[in-house]
Amino acid sequence: MEIQGLPGRVLGELGPAIASGEIPEGAVLRGEELEERFGVSRTVVREAVRVLEGMRMVASRRRVGITVQPKSLWDVFDPMVIRWRLAGADRSAQLRSLGSLRMAVEPAAAALAALHASDDDRRELSSLAVELTVTARAADLTAFLGHDIAFHSLVLRASGNEMFAHLGDTVGAVLTGRTEYQLMPHQPEPYAIRLHREVADAICAGDAVQAERAMRTIVTGALAELEQQLG
Amino acid sequence: MEIQGLPGRVLGELGPAIASGEIPEGAVLRGEELEERFGVSRTVVREAVRVLEGMRMVASRRRVGITVQPKSLWDVFDPMVIRWRLAGADRSAQLRSLGSLRMAVEPAAAALAALHASDDDRRELSSLAVELTVTARAADLTAFLGHDIAFHSLVLRASGNEMFAHLGDTVGAVLTGRTEYQLMPHQPEPYAIRLHREVADAICAGDAVQAERAMRTIVTGALAELEQQLG
DNA sequence: ACAGCCAAAAAGTATGACGATTTGGTTTCC
DNA sequence: GGAAACCAAATCGTCATACTTTTTGGCTGT
Numbered sequence: 001m002e003i004q005g006l007p008g009r010v011l012g013e014l015g016p017a018i019a020s021g022e023i024p025e026g027a028v029l030r031g032e033e034l035e036e037r038f039g040v041s042r043t044v045v046r047e048a049v050r051v052l053e054g055m056r057m058v059a060s061r062r063r064v065g066i067t068v069q070p071k072s073l074w075d076v077f078d079p080m081v082i083r084w085r086l087a088g089a090d091r092s093a094q095l096r097s098l099g100s101l102r103m104a105v106e107p108a109a110a111a112l113a114a115l116h117a118s119d120d121d122r123r124e125l126s127s128l129a130v131e132l133t134v135t136a137r138a139a140d141l142t143a144f145l146g147h148d149i150a151f152h153s154l155v156l157r158a159s160g161n162e163m164f165a166h167l168g169d170t171v172g173a174v175l176t177g178r179t180e181y182q183l184m185p186h187q188p189e190p191y192a193i194r195l196h197r198e199v200a201d202a203i204c205a206g207d208a209v210q211a212e213r214a215m216r217t218i219v220t221g222a223l224a225e226l227e228q229q230l231g
Numbered sequence: 232m233e234i235q236g237l238p239g240r241v242l243g244e245l246g247p248a249i250a251s252g253e254i255p256e257g258a259v260l261r262g263e264e265l266e267e268r269f270g271v272s273r274t275v276v277r278e279a280v281r282v283l284e285g286m287r288m289v290a291s292r293r294r295v296g297i298t299v300q301p302k303s304l305w306d307v308f309d310p311m312v313i314r315w316r317l318a319g320a321d322r323s324a325q326l327r328s329l330g331s332l333r334m335a336v337e338p339a340a341a342a343l344a345a346l347h348a349s350d351d352d353r354r355e356l357s358s359l360a361v362e363l364t365v366t367a368r369a370a371d372l373t374a375f376l377g378h379d380i381a382f383h384s385l386v387l388r389a390s391g392n393e394m395f396a397h398l399g400d401t402v403g404a405v406l407t408g409r410t411e412y413q414l415m416p417h418q419p420e421p422y423a424i425r426l427h428r429e430v431a432d433a434i435c436a437g438d439a440v441q442a443e444r445a446m447r448t449i450v451t452g453a454l455a456e457l458e459q460q461l462g
Numbered sequence: 463a464c465a466g467c468c469a470a471a472a473a474g475t476a477t478g479a480c481g482a483t484t485t486g487g488t489t490t491c492c
Numbered sequence: 493g494g495a496a497a498c499c500a501a502a503t504c505g506t507c508a509t510a511c512t513t514t515t516t517g518g519c520t521g522t
Contacts, residue, residue, distance in 0.1 A: 003284060005505065031473065041507045043274070046474090050278045051285040053234060054311075062473045063515040076397050077308035080285075097394045100343065101336075104395075108335035163328045164335075166307050236474065262504070272476045277505090293504045294484040 003051065010038050010048035015080060018057055018068055020088030028065040029058075055081055082170055086177050092230050098174045099223040103216075105164060106152065106171075110199055110215035112159035114208040121158040122204045128154065129200035136193050145179050151196060155203070155215070178226070192221060234282065241269050241279035246311060249288055249299055251319030259296040260289075286312055313401055317408050323461045329405045330454040334447075336398060337383065341430055341446035343390035345439040352389040353435045359385065360431035367424050376410050382427060386434070386446070409457070423452060 003011055014034070017023045034045045049066055052058045055075040060066045074081055076097070085094040117125070128151045135143040152175070153168030195218045202211035234242055245265070248254045265276045280297055283289045286306040291297045305312055307328070316325040348356070359382045366374040383406070384399030426449045433442035 003281075007281065007505095030471095043277075043506060043508095046274075047278055047281045050234075050238065050282055054282040054285050060473065061515080062513070063471055063517095065472065072393070072396075075309065076394050078306065093393075097392050100339065100390075100392045101394050104335045104339035105332075108331065112331065159331075161328050161331045162303070162324075163307050163332050165303075238474095261502095274475060274477090291504065292484080293482070294502055296503070 006038075006040050006044045007047040007051070010034070010040060010044060011051055011080075013038070014048060015052065015057070016084045016088055018052070019081065019084035019090065021090070023068055025068050025070045027068045029068075030065045034066075057081070079169060079173075083173060086173055091177070091181070095174065095177065095226060096230070098170065099219075099226050101167070102171060102174070102219045103223055105167060106155065106219050107212045107216040109156045109159035109161070109164045110203065111208040111212035112161060112164070113155050114203045114206050114211040116160035117158035117203055121154060125151070125154055125158070125200045125203055129197045132196050133193050136190070141179060145175060148196075149175050151200075155199065158203070178222075189221075192218060195221075237269075237271050237275040238278040238282070241265070241271060241275060242282055242311075244269070245279060246283065246288070247315045247319055249283070250312065250315035250321065252321070254299055256299050256301045258299045260299075261296045265297075288312070310400060310404075314404060317404055322408070322412070326405065326408065326457060327461070329401065330450075330457050332398070333402060333405070333450045334454055336395060337386065337402075337450050338443045338447040340387045340390040340392070340395045341434065342439040342443035343392060343395070344386050345434045345437050345442040347391035348389035348434055352385060356382070356385055356389070356431045356434055360428045363427050364424050367421070372410060376406060379427075380406050382431075386430065389434070409453075420452075423449060426452075 002008060014023075023029070031042065031045050031049070034049070035042060038045070049058060049060060053060060055078045056069055056073045057075075058066050059069055076082070082094065082098070085091070113121070128147055132144065132147045132151060135147055149172040152171045156168045156171065157165040159165070195214050198214040199211055199218070202208075202214055233239060245254075254260070262273060262276050262280070265280070266273060269276070280289060280291060284291060286309045287300055287304045288306075289297050289299055307313070313325065313329075316322070344352070359378055363375065363378045363382060366378055380403040383402045387399045387402065388396040390396070426445050429445040430442055430449070433439075433445060
């Protein structure tokens with residue numbers, strides 16, 4: 001699901017370098033310089049740069065070169081940008097932003113899911129809530145992470161809103177990042193587990209208000225925990 | 232703020248054609264075909280296609296061609312994709328999705344703005360609320376639209392969350408679309424105007440709860456109106 | 463000091479050649 | 493007759509090169 005070939009390789013190095021600030025805002029690169037740096041042809045560099053231009057991270061101007069745009073212009077919703085920022089120096093800022101976004105979106109998605117979810121989705125959700133409980137008790141963090149991601153993604157998808165659905169991967173990246181960087185308790189909180197169960201039950205019962213409330217409690221807790229960890 | 236040159240022109244025709252469904256999911260294009268269709272060289276076609284690939288609208292495979300990806304894979308948060316869909320056959324679906332997104336994000340943004348807005352932002356917000364009232368009374372729809380966009384963008388920006396801030400343009404596109412396509416009352420509702428004022432006052436007073444409530448009422452109303460208009 | 467012009471620098475575009483990979487048919491061998 | 497191996501064509505991928513266009517900054521002349 002990544003861009004392939006040499007342009008993909010260039011993108012995969014240049015993107016993170018810019019996202020991390022290693023190549024700072026306002027820096028000017030020349031195409032030829034990039035050709036040498038990556039040992040590829042003009043064609044390849046240009047295609048990679050075009051993609052970066054598409055996400056507003058750089059702008060190319062004749063007689064000047066390729067300018068790194070100010071961060072405020074970047075397409076911060078682009079999954080690549082999010083991944084690059086999560087992997088680099090901007091991690092905390094990115095996690096904070098995403099935390100607020102989850103805070104806004106996930107409760108709304110849970111409410112919509114209670115109204116629109118298919119029977120299959122409801123069943124799957126219930127089953128995931130159970131597995132979540134099991135893996136949490138077993139303190140199997142890897143399996144727990146997988147089920148947690150599946151749970152939140154499913155709620156977002158079941159909301160019936162394509163834009164919410166697309167945030168599934170992003171939320172997944174957040175949860176993964178938080179586990180990887182030790183930003184969560186070693187043992188998942190029993191209280192949080194219970195809340196996941198409540199969300200599932202409420203969605204199954206078609207209770208939008210309750211689903212929204214329980215989900216809000218989950219993401220509020222997650223955000224609070226994050227703030228505490230990040231200081 | 233658009234991609235320039237020939238690739239930009241190709242993108243500007245090909246993107247909308249795909250977004251509108253004129254070139255349907257699963258369709259396979261050949262590079263050479265596009266060269267002829269647009270009268271440009273390989274270089275140009277390839278760069279445009281790469282950008283589309285970056286937004287996951289197409290995938291290019293050897294010996295096969297350039298395949299239009301299913302809509303569910305597209306980067307639905309990409310501003311270009313949003314614009315193209317708003318301009319084409321998908322308009323209603325896109326407006327609905329964006330409506331739910333606003334419903335989730337704007338109240339949260341208003342609450343954050345009440346906590347984090349700068350003094351300048353608060354002043355500007357107050358002033359915009361006044362101008363909104365004036366232009367609404369004068370039934371000057373164009374000026375009203377401008378102020379409405381500025382108001383909502385400012386709240387999103389003042390939230391202090393970069394991701395919320397980036398939705399400003401998108402919300403602007405929604406409001407513009409709704410005015411252009413006659414999806415709103417000819418005379419702005421006095422009640423809605425009053426609510427904008429309440430949002431501004433609450434943010435100025437640092438009252439997050441009240442700001443969130445008033446903003447929620449605004450977007451709930453907007454969404455209800457939209458659903459009614461779209462049937 | 464100012465205006466206008468000119469030249470260099472960098473990206474933009476076009477084109478031809480070749481490489482790599484995938485697909486689908488064809489042949490060959492059981 | 494079927495299956496496996498092979499081969500050839502189609503198409504994208506990459507490179508190198510030549511030429512064009514735009515922009516900028518300096519130079520020149522008044």
